[in-house]
Amino acid sequence: MATAEKSGEIAINMSETKASTKGKAPLLNSSKAFAVVEPPNRGAKRGIAIADFFLRLCALGAALGAAISMGTADQLLPFTTQFLQFEAQYDDFDAFRYFVISLAMVTGYLLLSLPFSIVCIMRPLATAPRLFLVIFDSIMGGVTIAAGSAAAAIVYVAHTGNPNTNWLPICQQYGDYCQSASGAVIGSLIAGAVLFFIVILSAFALKRS
Amino acid sequence: MATAEKSGEIAINMSETKASTKGKAPLLNSSKAFAVVEPPNRGAKRGIAIADFFLRLCALGAALGAAISMGTADQLLPFTTQFLQFEAQYDDFDAFRYFVISLAMVTGYLLLSLPFSIVCIMRPLATAPRLFLVIFDSIMGGVTIAAGSAAAAIVYVAHTGNPNTNWLPICQQYGDYCQSASGAVIGSLIAGAVLFFIVILSAFALKRS
Structure with a gap:
């Protein structure tokens, strides 16, 4: 006040x-x-803004890594039959395709949000850029967590299978493919968690001292 | 005002x-x-606090409905063999079990958060209860979206199957079961979206006027 x-x-x-x-x-x-x-508390708010900037870079790296890791997940098994070639790609699962699209979108948003974060460092008491960031960080954090969780559910079934529905685990054959996908899931969940942390930090930056 | x-x-x-x-x-x-x-701006903040309370009730209803709908999803097929009974329950999928646990937890949190929301209505300019709500709303929104997305990925595969991995669709046999699960997923995603909206509203309530 x-x-x-x-x-x-x-x-x-x-x-x-x-x-x-x-x-x-x-x-x-x-x-x-x-x-x-x-x-x-102007100095404290500037500190929060600087932390916001670096956390945003972390989330950017995690989201970019996750998108690339999932998008390049590709494994060709070393044996073929006369008619079939055994290959697994990221777009064999719709959840993985959604994952790559979402994470690419989140990466783009995080890149575009960096100038706003810099504005918040230069003007720690300005509320308009901070509110803009809170709104879009929340939405993008939700998108990241949703994509990561959906892919995680599929990766889990791919690892363990489901005896109730006769869905067989495929990771025994496509081990490298599953590892890339699992890494991408972990990266996306880290990016989502960092985005949520940024939202909470922003709430502290916005509050009346 | x-x-x-x-x-x-x-x-x-x-x-x-x-x-x-x-x-x-x-x-x-x-x-x-x-x-x-x-x-x-005290009147505006009080209006936001009242909207927060009613949105919280909406999210509570959606989360409770989702948890109950998924937890009671159960279908017994009308034919048996000598050795097998065909029954689908929510805990046939680990993602669905996680869904029920998470949504029950979110429902409990939303119930416990109502008194804090009432405090925010009575003291619109108090920042401590508002910050408390922002932090836990963010976390619980993330949990809700994660549970809903993981269950959605499984429901999607159950509906359409995946020819690349020979995962057959089970919804042709267990139609009612799949409908309950789909309804629960929709409820959870609504609850998650409302929680995110509450977080954004709280940011507006916290901001310096």
């Missing part, structure tokens, strides 16, 4: 400065010197 | 009346009246 009041005073006094260049009494300037004292 | 200011003023004046009946000095009363000036 104190922050809001003081930042309000700063805005008012800047307009007063403009007025004083138009030849008003110097008394106004002294009131400005009194009012531009920084709110005590 | 004008209403909130007026109701605030009414409250102040009533307390002043009480103080004056106790015979205090009028100077104290005037300083008190100065300090209790309300910030202009």
